[in-house]
Amino acid sequence: MSPPRKLHIKSYGCQMNVYDAQRMVDTLAAEGFVETASVDDADLVILNTCHIREKASEKVYSELGRLRVVKDEAARLGRHVSIAVAGCVAQAEGSEIIRRAPVVDVVVGPQSYHHLPQLLARARSHGRALETEFPVEDKFGFLAPPQPDAIRARGISSFVTVQEGCDKFCTFCVVPYTRGTEVSRPVARIVDDVLRLADNGVREITLIGQNVNAYHGEGPDGRTWSLGTLLHRLAEIPGIVRLRYSTSHPRDVDETLIAAHRDLPALMPFVHLPVQSGSNRVLAAMNRKHTVDDYRRVIDRFRAARQDIAFSSDFIVGFPGETEEDFSATLALVTQIGYAGAYSFKYSPRPGTPAADMREMVTAADMDERLVRLQELIDSQQSAFNVATIGNTVDVLFERAARNPGQIVGRTAYLQPAHVMASTDIIGRVLPVRIDSLERYSLLGELAAPQPTLSQMTPSQMTFPPMTTGA
Numbered sequence: 001m002s003p004p005r006k007l008h009i010k011s012y013g014c015q016m017n018v019y020d021a022q023r024m025v026d027t028l029a030a031e032g033f034v035e036t037a038s039v040d041d042a043d044l045v046i047l048n049t050c051h052i053r054e055k056a057s058e059k060v061y062s063e064l065g066r067l068r069v070v071k072d073e074a075a076r077l078g079r080h081v082s083i084a085v086a087g088c089v090a091q092a093e094g095s096e097i098i099r100r101a102p103v104v105d106v107v108v109g110p111q112s113y114h115h116l117p118q119l120l121a122r123a124r125s126h127g128r129a130l131e132t133e134f135p136v137e138d139k140f141g142f143l144a145p146p147q148p149d150a151i152r153a154r155g156i157s158s159f160v161t162v163q164e165g166c167d168k169f170c171t172f173c174v175v176p177y178t179r180g181t182e183v184s185r186p187v188a189r190i191v192d193d194v195l196r197l198a199d200n201g202v203r204e205i206t207l208i209g210q211n212v213n214a215y216h217g218e219g220p221d222g223r224t225w226s227l228g229t230l231l232h233r234l235a236e237i238p239g240i241v242r243l244r245y246s247t248s249h250p251r252d253v254d255e256t257l258i259a260a261h262r263d264l265p266a267l268m269p270f271v272h273l274p275v276q277s278g279s280n281r282v283l284a285a286m287n288r289k290h291t292v293d294d295y296r297r298v299i300d301r302f303r304a305a306r307q308d309i310a311f312s313s314d315f316i317v318g319f320p321g322e323t324e325e326d327f328s329a330t331l332a333l334v335t336q337i338g339y340a341g342a343y344s345f346k347y348s349p350r351p352g353t354p355a356a357d358m359r360e361m362v363t364a365a366d367m368d369e370r371l372v373r374l375q376e377l378i379d380s381q382q383s384a385f386n387v388a389t390i391g392n393t394v395d396v397l398f399e400r401a402a403r404n405p406g407q408i409v410g411r412t413a414y415l416q417p418a419h420v421m422a423s424t425d426i427i428g429r430v431l432p433v434r435i436d437s438l439e440r441y442s443l444l445g446e447l448a449a450p451q452p453t454l455s456q457m458t459p460s461q462m463t464f465p466p467m468t469t470g471a
Protein backbone atom coordinates (compact mmCIF):
# COMPACT_ATOMS: atom_id res chain seq x y z
CA MET A 1 0.00 0.00 0.00
CA SER A 2 1.33 3.47 -0.83
CA PRO A 3 1.79 5.82 2.15
CA PRO A 4 -1.05 8.30 2.68
CA ARG A 5 -0.68 11.61 0.92
CA LYS A 6 -0.70 14.69 3.13
CA LEU A 7 -3.12 17.56 2.87
CA HIS A 8 -2.65 21.02 4.39
CA ILE A 9 -5.65 23.36 4.28
CA LYS A 10 -5.70 27.00 5.31
CA SER A 11 -9.02 28.80 5.69
CA TYR A 12 -9.77 32.51 5.75
CA GLY A 13 -13.07 34.32 6.22
CA CYS A 14 -16.29 33.09 7.70
CA GLN A 15 -17.65 30.00 9.42
CA MET A 16 -18.86 28.65 6.10
CA ASN A 17 -15.24 28.32 5.04
CA VAL A 18 -14.31 26.57 8.29
CA TYR A 19 -17.09 24.05 7.72
CA ASP A 20 -16.32 23.61 4.01
CA ALA A 21 -12.66 22.97 4.87
CA GLN A 22 -13.69 20.10 7.14
CA ARG A 23 -15.87 18.62 4.43
CA MET A 24 -13.02 18.88 1.90
CA VAL A 25 -10.76 17.08 4.38
CA ASP A 26 -13.44 14.37 4.84
CA THR A 27 -13.86 13.95 1.09
CA LEU A 28 -10.13 13.76 0.43
CA ALA A 29 -9.69 11.34 3.38
CA ALA A 30 -11.75 8.91 1.30
CA GLU A 31 -9.11 9.42 -1.44
CA GLY A 32 -6.26 8.49 0.91
CA PHE A 33 -5.23 11.94 2.18
CA VAL A 34 -4.46 12.67 5.82
CA GLU A 35 -4.41 16.19 7.20
CA THR A 36 -1.12 17.79 8.23
CA ALA A 37 -0.61 20.97 10.22
CA SER A 38 2.60 21.75 8.39
CA VAL A 39 2.78 23.12 4.89
CA ASP A 40 6.30 21.74 4.41
CA ASP A 41 5.42 18.05 4.31
CA ALA A 42 2.14 18.47 2.40
CA ASP A 43 1.52 16.85 -0.99
CA LEU A 44 -1.54 19.01 -1.49
CA VAL A 45 -2.11 22.54 -0.15
CA ILE A 46 -5.56 24.09 -0.32
CA LEU A 47 -6.04 27.81 0.28
CA ASN A 48 -9.68 28.33 1.21
CA THR A 49 -10.05 32.02 0.52
CA CYS A 50 -12.30 34.96 1.40
CA HIS A 51 -13.24 37.87 -0.87
CA ILE A 52 -15.28 39.96 1.56
CA ARG A 53 -12.83 42.86 1.89
CA GLU A 54 -9.81 43.88 -0.14
CA LYS A 55 -7.34 42.90 2.59
CA ALA A 56 -8.78 39.40 2.81
CA SER A 57 -8.53 38.70 -0.91
CA GLU A 58 -5.06 40.23 -1.30
CA LYS A 59 -3.71 37.66 1.14
CA VAL A 60 -4.17 34.98 -1.52
CA TYR A 61 -1.47 36.29 -3.82
CA SER A 62 1.08 36.82 -1.04
CA GLU A 63 0.34 33.32 0.25
CA LEU A 64 0.76 31.92 -3.26
CA GLY A 65 4.16 33.63 -3.47
CA ARG A 66 5.24 31.73 -0.34
CA LEU A 67 3.82 28.47 -1.68
CA ARG A 68 5.84 28.82 -4.86
CA VAL A 69 9.00 28.58 -2.78
CA VAL A 70 7.65 25.48 -0.98
CA LYS A 71 6.67 23.87 -4.27
CA ASP A 72 10.03 24.61 -5.94
CA GLU A 73 11.94 23.29 -2.95
CA ALA A 74 9.90 20.05 -2.94
CA ALA A 75 10.41 19.68 -6.72
CA ARG A 76 14.17 19.98 -6.23
CA LEU A 77 13.89 16.96 -3.92
CA GLY A 78 11.82 15.09 -6.52
CA ARG A 79 8.42 15.54 -4.80
CA HIS A 80 5.35 17.06 -6.50
CA VAL A 81 3.21 19.42 -4.43
CA SER A 82 -0.23 20.34 -5.79
CA ILE A 83 -1.71 23.73 -4.96
CA ALA A 84 -5.47 24.35 -5.00
CA VAL A 85 -7.29 27.63 -4.46
CA ALA A 86 -10.83 27.25 -3.12
CA GLY A 87 -13.32 29.66 -1.55
CA CYS A 88 -14.74 33.00 -2.58
CA VAL A 89 -11.65 34.45 -4.28
CA ALA A 90 -11.51 31.30 -6.43
CA GLN A 91 -15.12 31.95 -7.42
CA ALA A 92 -14.65 35.67 -8.08
CA GLU A 93 -11.22 35.65 -9.72
CA GLY A 94 -10.71 32.06 -10.91
CA SER A 95 -9.34 32.78 -14.38
CA GLU A 96 -7.19 35.62 -13.09
CA ILE A 97 -5.60 33.28 -10.54
CA ILE A 98 -4.86 30.79 -13.31
CA ARG A 99 -3.32 33.60 -15.38
CA ARG A 100 -1.38 35.35 -12.61
CA ALA A 101 -0.22 32.36 -10.56
CA PRO A 102 1.33 29.49 -12.54
CA VAL A 103 2.01 27.76 -9.20
CA VAL A 104 -1.71 26.94 -8.90
CA ASP A 105 -2.86 23.52 -10.15
CA VAL A 106 -6.57 23.66 -9.30
CA VAL A 107 -9.08 26.47 -8.82
CA VAL A 108 -12.39 25.37 -7.32
CA GLY A 109 -15.41 27.53 -6.45
CA PRO A 110 -17.39 26.95 -3.23
CA GLN A 111 -20.21 25.02 -4.89
CA SER A 112 -17.93 22.45 -6.56
CA TYR A 113 -15.95 20.93 -3.70
CA HIS A 114 -17.46 17.50 -4.33
CA HIS A 115 -15.60 17.57 -7.67
CA LEU A 116 -12.21 18.05 -6.01
CA PRO A 117 -10.96 14.46 -6.56
CA GLN A 118 -11.76 14.68 -10.31
CA LEU A 119 -10.24 18.16 -10.55
CA LEU A 120 -7.00 16.96 -8.94
CA ALA A 121 -6.93 14.02 -11.38
CA ARG A 122 -7.58 16.36 -14.30
CA ALA A 123 -4.76 18.66 -13.16
CA ARG A 124 -2.42 15.66 -13.04
CA SER A 125 -3.29 14.59 -16.58
CA HIS A 126 -3.85 18.02 -18.19
CA GLY A 127 -1.62 20.31 -16.15
CA ARG A 128 -4.29 22.52 -14.51
CA ALA A 129 -8.03 22.55 -13.75
CA LEU A 130 -10.58 25.31 -13.07
CA GLU A 131 -14.20 24.92 -11.97
CA THR A 132 -16.30 27.87 -10.87
CA GLU A 133 -19.72 26.84 -12.18
CA PHE A 134 -22.73 26.70 -9.89
CA PRO A 135 -23.76 23.06 -10.36
CA VAL A 136 -27.44 22.23 -9.89
CA GLU A 137 -26.79 19.48 -7.33
CA ASP A 138 -26.21 20.16 -3.63
CA LYS A 139 -22.51 19.63 -2.96
CA PHE A 140 -23.25 18.45 0.58
CA GLY A 141 -25.19 15.53 -0.86
CA PHE A 142 -21.97 14.36 -2.51
CA LEU A 143 -19.20 15.29 -0.09
CA ALA A 144 -18.09 12.37 2.08
CA PRO A 145 -19.46 12.46 5.64
CA PRO A 146 -16.93 12.85 8.47
CA GLN A 147 -15.64 9.61 9.98
CA PRO A 148 -16.17 9.06 13.74
CA ASP A 149 -12.50 9.65 14.59
CA ALA A 150 -12.50 12.93 12.63
CA ILE A 151 -15.61 14.11 14.49
CA ARG A 152 -14.09 13.21 17.86
CA ALA A 153 -10.82 14.95 17.00
CA ARG A 154 -12.71 18.17 16.18
CA GLY A 155 -14.26 18.41 19.63
CA ILE A 156 -17.66 18.75 21.18
CA SER A 157 -18.89 21.78 19.23
CA SER A 158 -19.60 21.62 15.52
CA PHE A 159 -20.88 23.76 12.69
CA VAL A 160 -23.48 22.40 10.29
CA THR A 161 -24.28 24.32 7.13
CA VAL A 162 -28.04 24.44 6.58
CA GLN A 163 -28.28 27.21 4.01
CA GLU A 164 -25.90 28.73 1.50
CA GLY A 165 -25.88 31.77 -0.71
CA CYS A 166 -27.80 35.01 -0.48
CA ASP A 167 -30.48 36.80 -2.49
CA LYS A 168 -30.33 40.07 -0.53
CA PHE A 169 -27.76 41.93 -2.64
CA CYS A 170 -26.63 44.51 -0.11
CA THR A 171 -24.81 46.99 -2.33
CA PHE A 172 -21.41 46.54 -0.62
CA CYS A 173 -21.34 42.75 -0.53
CA VAL A 174 -19.77 40.07 -2.74
CA VAL A 175 -21.50 37.08 -1.15
CA PRO A 176 -24.43 36.81 -3.60
CA TYR A 177 -21.87 36.68 -6.42
CA THR A 178 -19.39 34.28 -4.80
CA ARG A 179 -21.82 31.90 -3.12
CA GLY A 180 -24.74 32.19 -5.52
CA THR A 181 -28.45 32.27 -4.81
CA GLU A 182 -29.94 31.14 -1.58
CA VAL A 183 -30.32 27.37 -1.25
CA SER A 184 -31.55 25.45 1.82
CA ARG A 185 -30.63 21.86 2.56
CA PRO A 186 -33.46 19.39 3.23
CA VAL A 187 -34.32 18.80 6.91
CA ALA A 188 -33.70 15.03 6.71
CA ARG A 189 -30.08 15.54 5.58
CA ILE A 190 -29.41 18.02 8.38
CA VAL A 191 -30.98 15.69 10.96
CA ASP A 192 -28.78 12.83 9.67
CA ASP A 193 -25.68 15.01 10.01
CA VAL A 194 -26.57 16.08 13.54
CA LEU A 195 -27.38 12.49 14.63
CA ARG A 196 -23.99 11.40 13.35
CA LEU A 197 -22.23 14.22 15.17
CA ALA A 198 -24.16 13.60 18.41
CA ASP A 199 -23.37 9.87 18.25
CA ASN A 200 -19.68 10.78 18.19
CA GLY A 201 -19.59 13.13 21.13
CA VAL A 202 -20.72 16.49 19.71
CA ARG A 203 -22.83 18.39 22.24
CA GLU A 204 -23.24 21.80 20.62
CA ILE A 205 -24.38 22.53 17.08
CA THR A 206 -24.16 25.91 15.37
CA LEU A 207 -26.30 26.00 12.27
CA ILE A 208 -24.62 28.20 9.72
CA GLY A 209 -25.57 30.00 6.54
CA GLN A 210 -24.83 33.36 4.95
CA ASN A 211 -28.42 34.18 5.70
CA VAL A 212 -29.30 31.37 8.05
CA ASN A 213 -32.73 32.54 9.13
CA ALA A 214 -33.86 32.70 5.51
CA TYR A 215 -33.72 28.88 5.79
CA HIS A 216 -36.65 27.27 3.99
CA GLY A 217 -35.80 23.60 3.61
CA GLU A 218 -37.94 20.69 2.54
CA GLY A 219 -39.34 19.00 5.64
CA PRO A 220 -40.00 15.27 6.04
CA ASP A 221 -43.73 16.10 5.88
CA GLY A 222 -43.33 17.56 2.39
CA ARG A 223 -43.79 21.12 3.69
CA THR A 224 -41.24 23.92 3.75
CA TRP A 225 -39.68 24.25 7.19
CA SER A 226 -38.36 27.47 8.68
CA LEU A 227 -35.27 27.79 10.85
CA GLY A 228 -37.43 27.88 14.00
CA THR A 229 -39.13 24.60 13.07
CA LEU A 230 -35.78 23.02 12.23
CA LEU A 231 -34.40 24.10 15.63
CA HIS A 232 -37.37 22.48 17.39
CA ARG A 233 -36.59 19.20 15.60
CA LEU A 234 -32.86 19.32 16.35
CA ALA A 235 -33.50 20.08 20.04
CA GLU A 236 -35.04 16.58 20.27
CA ILE A 237 -31.81 14.87 19.28
CA PRO A 238 -30.30 13.01 22.26
CA GLY A 239 -26.92 14.39 23.28
CA ILE A 240 -27.37 17.86 21.76
CA VAL A 241 -27.42 20.25 24.72
CA ARG A 242 -26.80 23.54 22.95
CA LEU A 243 -28.00 25.00 19.67
CA ARG A 244 -26.93 28.21 17.99
CA TYR A 245 -27.28 29.71 14.53
CA SER A 246 -25.43 32.35 12.54
CA THR A 247 -25.65 34.72 10.63
CA SER A 248 -29.16 36.12 10.68
CA HIS A 249 -30.68 38.95 8.75
CA PRO A 250 -33.10 41.26 10.59
CA ARG A 251 -35.60 40.96 7.72
CA ASP A 252 -35.95 37.19 8.09
CA VAL A 253 -36.80 36.90 11.79
CA ASP A 254 -40.16 35.11 11.80
CA GLU A 255 -42.45 33.99 14.62
CA THR A 256 -41.13 30.40 14.55
CA LEU A 257 -37.65 31.68 15.38
CA ILE A 258 -38.95 33.85 18.21
CA ALA A 259 -40.97 30.86 19.47
CA ALA A 260 -37.86 28.68 19.36
CA HIS A 261 -36.10 31.14 21.66
CA ARG A 262 -39.10 31.13 23.99
CA ASP A 263 -39.59 27.34 24.03
CA LEU A 264 -36.19 25.69 23.66
CA PRO A 265 -33.82 25.82 26.64
CA ALA A 266 -31.11 24.34 24.40
CA LEU A 267 -31.26 27.32 22.04
CA MET A 268 -28.67 29.73 23.41
CA PRO A 269 -29.84 33.27 24.20
CA PHE A 270 -27.14 34.91 22.10
CA VAL A 271 -27.96 36.17 18.61
CA HIS A 272 -25.64 37.64 16.01
CA LEU A 273 -27.88 40.12 14.22
CA PRO A 274 -25.89 42.47 11.97
CA VAL A 275 -27.37 45.92 11.40
CA GLN A 276 -24.39 47.59 9.59
CA SER A 277 -25.50 51.17 10.28
CA GLY A 278 -27.77 53.19 12.54
CA SER A 279 -28.76 55.65 9.79
CA ASN A 280 -31.83 55.03 7.62
CA ARG A 281 -30.23 56.95 4.77
CA VAL A 282 -27.18 54.68 4.80
CA LEU A 283 -29.27 51.53 5.29
CA ALA A 284 -31.27 52.47 2.16
CA ALA A 285 -28.08 53.11 0.16
CA MET A 286 -26.81 49.73 1.37
CA ASN A 287 -30.05 48.09 0.17
CA ARG A 288 -30.44 46.48 3.59
CA LYS A 289 -34.24 46.46 3.14
CA HIS A 290 -34.89 47.43 6.75
CA THR A 291 -34.91 50.64 8.77
CA VAL A 292 -33.44 51.35 12.18
CA ASP A 293 -36.93 51.08 13.68
CA ASP A 294 -37.51 47.70 12.04
CA TYR A 295 -34.29 46.53 13.63
CA ARG A 296 -35.23 47.83 17.07
CA ARG A 297 -38.61 46.10 16.81
CA VAL A 298 -36.93 42.78 15.97
CA ILE A 299 -34.66 43.16 19.01
CA ASP A 300 -37.72 43.87 21.18
CA ARG A 301 -39.46 40.71 19.94
CA PHE A 302 -36.44 38.60 20.88
CA ARG A 303 -36.22 40.27 24.26
CA ALA A 304 -39.90 39.72 24.95
CA ALA A 305 -39.45 36.00 24.20
CA ARG A 306 -36.35 35.54 26.32
CA GLN A 307 -35.28 38.07 28.92
CA ASP A 308 -31.67 36.96 29.17
CA ILE A 309 -31.00 37.27 25.44
CA ALA A 310 -27.94 39.21 24.29
CA PHE A 311 -26.88 40.42 20.86
CA SER A 312 -23.85 40.94 18.73
CA SER A 313 -23.69 42.70 15.39
CA ASP A 314 -21.60 43.75 12.40
CA PHE A 315 -21.03 47.39 11.43
CA ILE A 316 -19.52 49.06 8.40
CA VAL A 317 -18.09 52.54 8.87
CA GLY A 318 -17.39 54.92 6.02
CA PHE A 319 -19.92 53.56 3.54
CA PRO A 320 -19.98 55.99 0.56
CA GLY A 321 -21.86 59.14 1.50
CA GLU A 322 -21.84 58.42 5.28
CA THR A 323 -21.83 61.78 7.06
CA GLU A 324 -20.81 62.55 10.61
CA GLU A 325 -24.54 62.73 11.39
CA ASP A 326 -25.13 59.25 9.93
CA PHE A 327 -22.23 57.91 11.95
CA SER A 328 -23.56 59.53 15.15
CA ALA A 329 -26.83 57.70 14.51
CA THR A 330 -24.85 54.43 14.49
CA LEU A 331 -23.26 55.30 17.83
CA ALA A 332 -26.71 56.19 19.19
CA LEU A 333 -28.14 52.85 18.08
CA VAL A 334 -25.26 50.93 19.68
CA THR A 335 -25.78 52.86 22.90
CA GLN A 336 -29.47 52.14 22.83
CA ILE A 337 -29.27 48.40 22.06
CA GLY A 338 -26.26 47.56 24.26
CA TYR A 339 -24.29 44.75 22.66
CA ALA A 340 -22.39 41.88 24.25
CA GLY A 341 -19.86 42.36 21.44
CA ALA A 342 -19.69 43.33 17.78
CA TYR A 343 -17.46 43.38 14.73
CA SER A 344 -16.82 46.61 12.89
CA PHE A 345 -15.13 47.12 9.56
CA LYS A 346 -14.03 49.99 7.36
CA TYR A 347 -15.95 49.97 4.11
CA SER A 348 -13.95 48.26 1.38
CA PRO A 349 -15.11 48.70 -2.24
CA ARG A 350 -15.52 45.31 -3.91
CA PRO A 351 -15.30 44.93 -7.68
CA GLY A 352 -18.65 44.21 -9.34
CA THR A 353 -20.80 45.43 -6.43
CA PRO A 354 -23.07 48.49 -6.89
CA ALA A 355 -21.45 50.44 -4.04
CA ALA A 356 -18.06 50.22 -5.77
CA ASP A 357 -19.43 52.71 -8.34
CA MET A 358 -20.63 55.19 -5.73
CA ARG A 359 -18.58 58.35 -5.88
CA GLU A 360 -18.92 60.02 -2.48
CA MET A 361 -16.04 58.23 -0.77
CA VAL A 362 -15.43 58.93 2.89
CA THR A 363 -11.78 59.92 3.45
CA ALA A 364 -9.40 57.34 4.92
CA ALA A 365 -8.78 59.62 7.91
CA ASP A 366 -12.51 59.92 8.67
CA MET A 367 -12.95 56.17 8.33
CA ASP A 368 -10.09 55.48 10.71
CA GLU A 369 -11.38 57.95 13.24
CA ARG A 370 -14.96 56.61 13.09
CA LEU A 371 -13.76 53.03 13.41
CA VAL A 372 -11.82 53.89 16.57
CA ARG A 373 -14.82 55.67 18.11
CA LEU A 374 -17.17 52.82 17.30
CA GLN A 375 -14.77 50.16 18.54
CA GLU A 376 -14.22 52.03 21.79
CA LEU A 377 -17.96 52.10 22.41
CA ILE A 378 -18.38 48.42 21.53
CA ASP A 379 -15.39 47.43 23.68
CA SER A 380 -16.79 49.28 26.66
CA GLN A 381 -20.14 47.49 26.22
CA GLN A 382 -18.41 44.15 25.88
CA SER A 383 -16.33 44.61 29.00
CA ALA A 384 -19.34 45.82 30.98
CA PHE A 385 -21.17 42.69 29.82
CA ASN A 386 -18.26 40.48 30.91
CA VAL A 387 -17.72 42.27 34.23
CA ALA A 388 -21.41 41.82 35.05
CA THR A 389 -20.81 38.05 35.07
CA ILE A 390 -18.37 38.24 38.02
CA GLY A 391 -19.95 36.88 41.17
CA ASN A 392 -22.67 35.03 39.26
CA THR A 393 -23.09 31.32 38.69
CA VAL A 394 -23.44 30.52 35.02
CA ASP A 395 -23.75 27.36 32.95
CA VAL A 396 -20.59 26.44 31.04
CA LEU A 397 -20.25 23.77 28.37
CA PHE A 398 -16.73 22.41 28.78
CA GLU A 399 -14.76 21.96 25.56
CA ARG A 400 -11.13 20.99 26.16
CA ALA A 401 -8.05 21.14 28.35
CA ALA A 402 -6.70 24.70 28.50
CA ARG A 403 -3.08 25.67 27.97
CA ASN A 404 -2.54 26.07 31.73
CA PRO A 405 -2.05 22.59 33.24
CA GLY A 406 -5.10 21.39 35.17
CA GLN A 407 -7.44 23.96 33.67
CA ILE A 408 -10.44 23.09 31.53
CA VAL A 409 -11.99 25.70 29.28
CA GLY A 410 -15.56 25.96 28.14
CA ARG A 411 -18.03 28.58 27.04
CA THR A 412 -20.96 30.33 28.62
CA ALA A 413 -24.25 30.77 26.80
CA TYR A 414 -22.79 34.02 25.41
CA LEU A 415 -19.65 32.33 24.06
CA GLN A 416 -17.46 33.87 26.77
CA PRO A 417 -14.52 31.52 27.43
CA ALA A 418 -14.58 30.29 31.04
CA HIS A 419 -11.72 28.45 32.81
CA VAL A 420 -11.89 26.21 35.87
CA MET A 421 -9.47 23.80 37.58
CA ALA A 422 -11.02 20.37 37.07
CA SER A 423 -10.48 16.95 35.59
CA THR A 424 -10.93 16.30 31.88
CA ASP A 425 -14.01 14.20 32.75
CA ILE A 426 -16.11 17.36 32.61
CA ILE A 427 -15.43 17.87 28.89
CA GLY A 428 -18.71 17.67 27.01
CA ARG A 429 -20.82 18.52 30.06
CA VAL A 430 -22.73 21.66 30.99
CA LEU A 431 -22.01 22.55 34.62
CA PRO A 432 -22.64 25.61 36.78
CA VAL A 433 -19.56 27.72 37.42
CA ARG A 434 -19.16 30.53 39.94
CA ILE A 435 -17.30 33.29 38.16
CA ASP A 436 -14.60 34.91 40.31
CA SER A 437 -12.68 37.13 37.93
CA LEU A 438 -12.07 38.28 34.41
CA GLU A 439 -8.74 38.20 32.60
CA ARG A 440 -8.96 40.12 29.34
CA TYR A 441 -11.86 38.32 27.63
CA SER A 442 -11.69 35.10 29.69
CA LEU A 443 -13.73 34.35 32.78
CA LEU A 444 -12.11 32.46 35.64
CA GLY A 445 -14.15 30.55 38.18
CA GLU A 446 -14.83 27.32 39.97
CA LEU A 447 -17.34 24.53 39.62
CA ALA A 448 -20.23 25.74 41.70
CA ALA A 449 -21.53 22.51 43.14
CA PRO A 450 -20.63 18.87 43.26
CA GLN A 451 -21.67 17.34 39.99
CA PRO A 452 -25.42 16.67 40.17
CA THR A 453 -26.74 13.15 39.94
CA LEU A 454 -28.73 12.31 36.85
CA SER A 455 -32.08 12.73 38.58
CA GLN A 456 -31.11 16.25 39.71
CA MET A 457 -29.99 17.39 36.28
CA THR A 458 -31.88 19.92 34.26
CA PRO A 459 -32.24 18.88 30.61
CA SER A 460 -29.59 21.40 29.57
CA GLN A 461 -27.05 19.77 31.89
CA MET A 462 -27.48 16.30 30.50
CA THR A 463 -24.90 15.18 28.05
CA PHE A 464 -26.59 11.87 27.42
CA PRO A 465 -30.25 11.01 27.76
CA PRO A 466 -31.00 8.73 30.71
CA MET A 467 -32.29 6.17 28.24
CA THR A 468 -31.30 5.74 24.64
CA THR A 469 -34.24 6.29 22.35
CA GLY A 470 -32.86 4.17 19.58
CA ALA A 471 -32.83 7.24 17.34
Ligand code: SAH
Pocket residue numbers: 052053172173174175210211247248249274276314315316345346347348349350
Ligand atom coordinates in the same frame (compact mmCIF):
# COMPACT_ATOMS: atom_id res chain seq x y z
N1 SAH B 1 -24.56 37.53 5.82
C1 SAH B 1 -24.11 38.37 6.80
C2 SAH B 1 -22.78 39.00 6.56
C3 SAH B 1 -21.73 38.34 5.79
S1 SAH B 1 -20.26 39.25 5.58
C4 SAH B 1 -25.11 39.49 6.98
O1 SAH B 1 -25.92 39.76 6.15
O2 SAH B 1 -25.03 40.17 7.96
C5 SAH B 1 -19.77 39.68 7.21
C6 SAH B 1 -19.67 41.14 7.44
O3 SAH B 1 -18.64 41.70 6.66
C7 SAH B 1 -20.90 41.93 7.07
O4 SAH B 1 -21.90 41.85 8.03
C8 SAH B 1 -20.36 43.31 6.91
O5 SAH B 1 -20.37 44.01 8.12
C9 SAH B 1 -18.92 43.07 6.48
N2 SAH B 1 -18.72 43.42 5.07
C10 SAH B 1 -19.27 42.82 4.00
N3 SAH B 1 -18.88 43.45 2.86
C11 SAH B 1 -18.05 44.46 3.24
C12 SAH B 1 -17.34 45.47 2.54
N4 SAH B 1 -17.41 45.58 1.23
N5 SAH B 1 -16.57 46.33 3.26
C13 SAH B 1 -16.50 46.23 4.61
N6 SAH B 1 -17.16 45.31 5.31
C14 SAH B 1 -17.94 44.43 4.65
Ligand code: SF4
Pocket residue numbers: 166167168169170173174175176210211249
Ligand atom coordinates in the same frame (compact mmCIF):
# COMPACT_ATOMS: atom_id res chain seq x y z
FE1 SF4 C 1 -24.01 40.10 2.04
FE2 SF4 C 1 -26.22 41.42 2.61
FE3 SF4 C 1 -26.33 38.86 1.86
FE4 SF4 C 1 -25.34 39.50 4.23
S1 SF4 C 1 -27.48 39.83 3.54
S2 SF4 C 1 -24.49 38.07 2.77
S3 SF4 C 1 -24.34 41.42 3.83
S4 SF4 C 1 -25.70 40.57 0.60
Ligand code: F3S
Pocket residue numbers: 012013014015016017049050051052087088174175178179210
Ligand atom coordinates in the same frame (compact mmCIF):
# COMPACT_ATOMS: atom_id res chain seq x y z
FE1 F3S D 1 -15.56 35.52 2.87
FE2 F3S D 1 -16.94 34.11 1.20
FE3 F3S D 1 -17.37 33.87 3.77
S1 F3S D 1 -16.32 36.18 0.91
S2 F3S D 1 -16.91 35.89 4.51
S3 F3S D 1 -15.52 33.33 2.71
S4 F3S D 1 -18.89 33.77 2.17
